[in-house]
Amino acid sequence: KNQVEQSPQSLIILEGKNCTLQCNYTVSPFSNLRWYKQDTGRGPVSLTIMTFSENTKSNGRYTATLDADTKQSSLHITASQLSDSASYICVVRQNSNSGYALNFGKGTSLLVTP
Amino acid sequence: NAGVTQTPKFQVLKTGQSMTLQCAQDMNHNSMYWYRQDPGMGLRLIYYSASEGTTDKGEVPNGYNVSRLNKREFSLRLESAAPSQTSVYFCASSATRNMNTEAFFGQGTRLTVV
Numbered sequence: 438k439n440q441v442e443q444s445p446q447s448l449i450i451l452e453g454k455n456c457t458l459q460c461n462y463t464v465s466p467f468s469n470l471r472w473y474k475q476d477t478g479r480g481p482v483s484l485t486i487m488t489f490s491e492n493t494k495s496n497g498r499y500t501a502t503l504d505a506d507t508k509q510s511s512l513h514i515t516a517s518q519l520s521d522s523a524s525y526i527c528v529v530r531q532n533s534n535s536g537y538a539l540n541f542g543k544g545t546s547l548l549v550t551p
Numbered sequence: 552n553a554g555v556t557q558t559p560k561f562q563v564l565k566t567g568q569s570m571t572l573q574c575a576q577d578m579n580h581n582s583m584y585w586y587r588q589d590p591g592m593g594l595r596l597i598y599y600s601a602s603e604g605t606t607d608k609g610e611v612p613n614g615y616n617v618s619r620l621n622k623r624e625f626s627l628r629l630e631s632a633a634p635s636q637t638s639v640y641f642c643a644s645s646a647t648r649n650m651n652t653e654a655f656f657g658q659g660t661r662l663t664v665v
Contacts, residue, residue: 479658480656
């Protein structure tokens, strides 16, 4: 069964600190992995996409890594800001054109405090 | 620059009532999706429409129907609402079903069935 597991479930950090969110998956065959940010009361918004051949990709203060061999990804947030408080969702796409292809993690809820 | 627009944003229904959730996108996307998001769970696919004129069941279609009215609009109907359908509903769209195409999400409809 295709699964996407995220850890930790929730995280509280001080403004300015760094943090790393984890995503482990068993989706096969693998196509790509996206990290989404979901602000409270809003829809998810894509931060990064990682394909099989990519190890690291940055988007401003967000850096995603992918180890396709161990089926693990991480999202590192540098110098956190209050606006980073949100849920971060790992979405792994199966190598299929089916509408079923997206597999969603439950998300990590991040709270950045002053 | 609206993107994906959902209406209404909030709704309270009594058990057995019916309602239609509306979704429209202005990005000329071919594919549209309906998801539900429940606490402690990842987003789950209810129905999707790969292109205008086609619809297919997703992971949790029971109790729902959909209509792809035209390329822009994809509605979700609850014929006889049940408390188990209390959830946040997200509509999404993507240019194609191509594997690297990003899905764009609406802001969600928070539905409570009492």
